[in-house]
Amino acid sequence: MDMLVSMLDATFRVATPLVLAGLAGLFSERAGVVDIGLEGKMLAAAFAGGAVAFIAADPWLGLLAAMLTALGLSMVHAFACVTHNGNQMVSGMAINIVAAGITPTLASAWFHEGGRTPILPTEGRFRPIDLPLAETLQDVPILGRLYSDVISGHTAPVYLTALIVPLVAYILYKTRFGLRLRAVGDNPHAVDTAGVSVARTRYLALACNGVLCGMAGGYLSIAQSSGFLQDMTAGKGYLALAALIFGKWKPWPTLFACLLFAFTDALQVRLQGVPLPIIGEVSVQFIQAVPYILTVLLLAGFVGKAVAPKAIGLPYVKSR
Amino acid sequence: MLNRLMFRASNERDVTVTRMKSVAFAAGMIASLMGATALAQDFTPAIVFDMGGKFDKSFNEAAYAGAERFKKETGIAYREFEITNENQREQALNNLARRGVSVIVSVGFAQQSAVEKVAPQYPNVKFVIIDSVVNAPNAQSIIFKEEEGSFLVGALAALASKTGKVGFIGGMDIPLIRAFGCGYAQGAKYINPKADYIANMTGTTPTAWRDPAKGSELAISQFDRGVDVVFAAAGGTGIGVMQAAKDKGKLAVGVDSNQNHVQPGTVLTSMLKRVDNAVYNTFSDAKKGTWKPGTISLGLKENGVDWALDDNNRKLVTADMEKKIKEIRAEIVAGKIKVIDYRANNNTCPIS
Numbered sequence: 001m002d003m004l005v006s007m008l009d010a011t012f013r014v015a016t017p018l019v020l021a022g023l024a025g026l027f028s029e030r031a032g033v034v035d036i037g038l039e040g041k042m043l044a045a046a047f048a049g050g051a052v053a054f055i056a057a058d059p060w061l062g063l064l065a066a067m068l069t070a071l072g073l074s075m076v077h078a079f080a081c082v083t084h085n086g087n088q089m090v091s092g093m094a095i096n097i098v099a100a101g102i103t104p105t106l107a108s109a110w111f112h113e114g115g116r117t118p119i120l121p122t123e124g125r126f127r128p129i130d131l132p133l134a135e136t137l138q139d140v141p142i143l144g145r146l147y148s149d150v151i152s153g154h155t156a157p158v159y160l161t162a163l164i165v166p167l168v169a170y171i172l173y174k175t176r177f178g179l180r181l182r183a184v185g186d187n188p189h190a191v192d193t194a195g196v197s198v199a200r201t202r203y204l205a206l207a208c209n210g211v212l213c214g215m216a217g218g219y220l221s222i223a224q225s226s227g228f229l230q231d232m233t234a235g236k237g238y239l240a241l242a243a244l245i246f247g248k249w250k251p252w253p254t255l256f257a258c259l260l261f262a263f264t265d266a267l268q269v270r271l272q273g274v275p276l277p278i279i280g281e282v283s284v285q286f287i288q289a290v291p292y293i294l295t296v297l298l299l300a301g302f303v304g305k306a307v308a309p310k311a312i313g314l315p316y317v318k319s320r
Numbered sequence: 321m322l323n324r325l326m327f328r329a330s331n332e333r334d335v336t337v338t339r340m341k342s343v344a345f346a347a348g349m350i351a352s353l354m355g356a357t358a359l360a361q362d363f364t365p366a367i368v369f370d371m372g373g374k375f376d377k378s379f380n381e382a383a384y385a386g387a388e389r390f391k392k393e394t395g396i397a398y399r400e401f402e403i404t405n406e407n408q409r410e411q412a413l414n415n416l417a418r419r420g421v422s423v424i425v426s427v428g429f430a431q432q433s434a435v436e437k438v439a440p441q442y443p444n445v446k447f448v449i450i451d452s453v454v455n456a457p458n459a460q461s462i463i464f465k466e467e468e469g470s471f472l473v474g475a476l477a478a479l480a481s482k483t484g485k486v487g488f489i490g491g492m493d494i495p496l497i498r499a500f501g502c503g504y505a506q507g508a509k510y511i512n513p514k515a516d517y518i519a520n521m522t523g524t525t526p527t528a529w530r531d532p533a534k535g536s537e538l539a540i541s542q543f544d545r546g547v548d549v550v551f552a553a554a555g556g557t558g559i560g561v562m563q564a565a566k567d568k569g570k571l572a573v574g575v576d577s578n579q580n581h582v583q584p585g586t587v588l589t590s591m592l593k594r595v596d597n598a599v600y601n602t603f604s605d606a607k608k609g610t611w612k613p614g615t616i617s618l619g620l621k622e623n624g625v626d627w628a629l630d631d632n633n634r635k636l637v638t639a640d641m642e643k644k645i646k647e648i649r650a651e652i653v654a655g656k657i658k659v660i661d662y663r664a665n666n667n668t669c670p671i672s
Binding site for chain 1: 372373374375376377378380381397493511519521524525527530531532533534535536537538540541542556559560563567582583
């Protein structure tokens with residue numbers, strides 16, 4: 001029970017940046033723009049967040065800076081891919097490379113700490129929030145325990161993310177903007193014929209993408225750890241992209257894919273060095289491969305065919 | 321008008337004179353440089369910092385401190401290079417060697433292959449690699465007995481632990497890091513034979529050195545299992561470990577340089593690798609002419625590794641604890657306690 005509680009607790013912490021980045025990718029890809037630059041945008045956002053949160057000693061300002069930074073990079077992506085019909089892969093990759101290079105350089109130049117930002121003071125970080133009644137309900141069997149130890153005690157961005165998922169689902173499926181966004185990703189010509197600007201819709205989608213991606217990056221440096229470190233995203237952007245495909249470009253399944261990745265990660269951490277029944281102790285390398293093996297198995301066996309938005313990766317040109 | 325003309329003429333002559341002077345100066349420079357390479361009388365040490373840069377508050381910065389100390393004491397300037405991407409390692413060594421420096425210190429095991437490749441091409445240049453071994457007639461390898469320092473901090477961890485469970489978080493899963501964990505476990509068991517030792521590795525690729533989020537998750541998972549002192553030998557990942565320890569009210573142990581200041585009051589101690597001493601000594605030896613190729617292994621006895629006690633952790637270490645650790649230290653130095661090196665022991669640890 002203790003182990004399960006601690007694992008579920010970790011799942012939410014680890015899943016948060018994946019969910020945010022996954023949803024960011026969802027906005028962009030459902031609008032027909034491939035976003036391989038999630039990793040770079042997260043990294044740049046993590047740097048901006050860490051730097052501003054340190055200077056201002058305020059996590060919210062840091063998060064804002066993170067969101068603005070990722071938004072800026074998303075706009076660069078939009079400018080290259082939507083306005084100028086550039087190759088979306090190339091633009092995304094360029095963002096990744098630029099972010100990976102410029103963040104430690106700026107960090108070194110500004111803070112002189114070897115490519116990282118200074119460790120945040122306590123007031124510069126998001127602190128765990130104890131939800132009301134967490135203490136009193138702790139003794140209620142199972143449910144009380146789940147509430148006080150798993151659901152309560154996370155940082156503000158985790159709860160924000162929990163609100164953002166239904167919001168994204170609502171925007172995507174119940175609003176006019178959502179309809180247009182999905183249409184732009186599947187059949188931009190039809191949208192254009194209906195008198196809606198494809199470019200404008202894609203720009204808006206990428207703006208949402210930037211904001212969410214910035215939150216993901218900011219969470220890494222301001223909430224989950226304290227400060228930016230070179231390459232600290234460690235592939236989370238790509239993992240989020242995988243979760244997005246795993247989740248068939250839909251918000252709820254993407255959330256579950258992220259939770260699954262996070263859960264297997266938490267499991268992996270707790271299985272290391274623990275002798276298992278029958279087989280005994282398993283080598284670290286194998287345990288660390290578990291999340292990926294599980295992903296492959298699930299993708300092959302249960303998820304079925306993931307169909308991408310039809311116009312994904314194609315720049316929209318009115319007539320040829 | 322005439323005045324102006326005259327002024328211009330004189331001005332031009334001045335320029336010519338300066339130019340001639342600078343040519344002569346350059347020629348002199350070249351001559352002296354050539355002399356330096358030919359006779360090797362001028363002693364120029366050099367140091368190549370690895371990724372992270374010389375102000376990384378850790379390994380490289382310690383090396384920098386050693387080089388600076390040498391410069392301050394002898395007045396001899398040194399050349400330096402900061403690697404910013406992996407392809408520069410060989411280039412940097414080549415450039416320095418070609419310019420005729422006397423001794424080049426390469427900081428960090430990641431530079432091993434570059435040193436292996438470049439050293440044979442410049443038999444007159446002395447190469448030094450820190451934290452790894454290169455076999456060449458003109459190469460010196462400085463390695464540390466991490467297991468001895470880790471033994472001390474492990475003993476201190478067991479003394480400070482209330483639950484009797486101590487944790488270890490390694491960066492990339494390589495024998496070097498396992499040696500840290502193994503020494504730590506031996507130290508903990510020496511104090512408390514019933515102590516539980518829980519170890520985690522962050523990963524199997526170099527990103528494992530730079531994943532503070534994972535470090536903090538690993539630490540929290542260990543805390544949930546009852547660990548209350550955790551030793552992080554994981555580079556930047558350790559920052560996350562120390563943060564998690566602070567958040568959860570547990571203790572962490574730093575590594576490489578003195579990290580007690582990172583989270584004052586919750587870092588129990590740091591396992592020091594005195595890279596500064598190593599750099600200083602090898603520069604001095606090279607200057608005095610007592611420099612020798614081969615492998616030098618620095619332990620507690622040679623002041624190559626140690627534990628850190630300063631204002632930041634003073635309150636965490638009681639007088640009794642300090643006394644006990646000093647006793648153990650003396651016994652290791654005297655050879656009464658034998659700390660087993662994971663690497664020398666066929667990559668196995670007597671304690672699991």
